[in-house]
Amino acid sequence: MxxxxxxxxxxxxxxxxxxxxxxxxxxxxxxSNMLKIFGVGDVMAAEGGREASDILTVTxxxxxxxxxxxxxxxxxxxxxxxxxxxxFLKWIRNHDSDTxxxxxxxxxxxxxxxxxxxxxxxxGANEVLVKPxxxxxxxxxxxxxxxxxxxxxxxxxxxxxxxxxTEGPYRGPERRVMEAEKIEVQHVTQ
Amino acid sequence: MSPNKFPSGxxxxxxxxxxxxxxxxxxxxxEKIKEGFLSEASIEEADRMVAKYSKDGPETIDTLLNMLIExxxxxxxxxxxxxxxxxSEQVFTVSHQIKDIAALCGQDLISDFAESLRDYxxxxxxxxxxQKKIIQAHVDALVVIQKKGIDDINASQAEELKxxxxxxxxxxx
Numbered sequence: 001m002x003x004x005x006x007x008x009x010x011x012x013x014x015x016x017x018x019x020x021x022x023x024x025x026x027x028x029x030x031x032s033n034m035l036k037i038f039g040v041g042d043v044m045a046a047e048g049g050r051e052a053s054d055i056l057t058v059t060x061x062x063x064x065x066x067x068x069x070x071x072x073x074x075x076x077x078x079x080x081x082x083x084x085x086x087x088f089l090k091w092i093r094n095h096d097s098d099t100x101x102x103x104x105x106x107x108x109x110x111x112x113x114x115x116x117x118x119x120x121x122x123x124g125a126n127e128v129l130v131k132p133x134x135x136x137x138x139x140x141x142x143x144x145x146x147x148x149x150x151x152x153x154x155x156x157x158x159x160x161x162x163x164x165x166t167e168g169p170y171r172g173p174e175r176r177v178m179e180a181e182k183i184e185v186q187h188v189t190q
Numbered sequence: 191m192s193p194n195k196f197p198s199g200x201x202x203x204x205x206x207x208x209x210x211x212x213x214x215x216x217x218x219x220x221e222k223i224k225e226g227f228l229s230e231a232s233i234e235e236a237d238r239m240v241a242k243y244s245k246d247g248p249e250t251i252d253t254l255l256n257m258l259i260e261x262x263x264x265x266x267x268x269x270x271x272x273x274x275x276x277x278s279e280q281v282f283t284v285s286h287q288i289k290d291i292a293a294l295c296g297q298d299l300i301s302d303f304a305e306s307l308r309d310y311x312x313x314x315x316x317x318x319x320x321q322k323k324i325i326q327a328h329v330d331a332l333v334v335i336q337k338k339g340i341d342d343i344n345a346s347q348a349e350e351l352k353x354x355x356x357x358x359x360x361x362x363x
Contacts, residue, residue, distance in 0.1 A: 145212065
């Protein structure tokens with residue numbers, strides 16, 4: 001029996017900073033208000049991927065400033081005229097800085113096709129949320145990002161969170177480019 | 191080990207194990223609290239807000255629909271040019287936004303037609319009359335459904351309408 005058992009209480013998201021990249025004012029306002037109701041301390045908004053990358057460039061810079069909070073999670077719409085979610089996600093995962101390339105990204109998509117979900121996953125999205133956005137859906141994705149930070153994998157054609165969500169014996173054809181024992185494991189504290 | 195499937199690429203694979211910095215930031219112990227949650231009250235409040243947004247949705251759809259009508263009127267007889275491509279992209283974006291908002295408001299028929307228009311605009315060259323007629327039919331259908339408020343037409347009529355548009359699209363893509 002543990003002497004001290006921590007009481008289960010809801011997350012207090014006051015210290016969290018979330019960036020939303022969304023071109024529709026209506027959706028942007030809806031999602032940012034939802035996040036504020038959830039108690040997220042800082043919600044930043046961008047009308048497209050290009051503006052969002054400018055924001056991350058400033059917020060994730062190593063030079064610490066008490067006035068600039070680092071973004072913890074990015075919510076990105078897939079389809080935006082001023083810099084698509086796809087390009088923005090690529091930009092994030094190919095970035096030189098660890099504070100940018102390891103950032104958790106939730107893709108929010110009005111496309112319900114498997115193709116878009118697969119594309120988002122293969123470009124390194126942590127989670128995909130299909131529109132129309134519901135309070136439960138958004139809350140569950142945020143909790144998933146907080147609760148289950150998957151290890152990142154870097155191979156010759158992929159960089160992003162481990163796409164396998166469960167651990168178990170592999171039964172498919174052997175396609176690995178490297179033996180498991182030889183894979184280099186690094187610890188990231190950021 | 192089987193032969194390398196990507197012989198030209200490097201063979202190194204790296205795994206980066208992550209510290210749970212987000213949990214630390216929230217003042218939670220990563221090991222003790224495996225799975226957290228948001229308060230039920232805040233989710234309920236957010237749901238109420240979504241319902242309020244849904245009420246305002248038709249007004250936003252009206253505004254977007256007017257934009258769509260203007261964009262289409264401007265581009266429909268334009269020869270192929272970069273200017274027309276830009277307008278076509280805008281039609282795509284506006285119909286995509288209508289689709290999202292209508293879906294949130296439970297206006298499924300508007301959402302379906304807006305999605306169909308969005309997808310058609312990207313696939314069709316819009317150079318022949320039949321293609322223009324299909325786009326016009328989408329715009330007209332959206333206007334009728336929105337302005338006359340016939341989103342509650344019964345499921346079989348809606349399915350019939352969608353089927354007809356689908357057949358026309360397949361014919362004139």
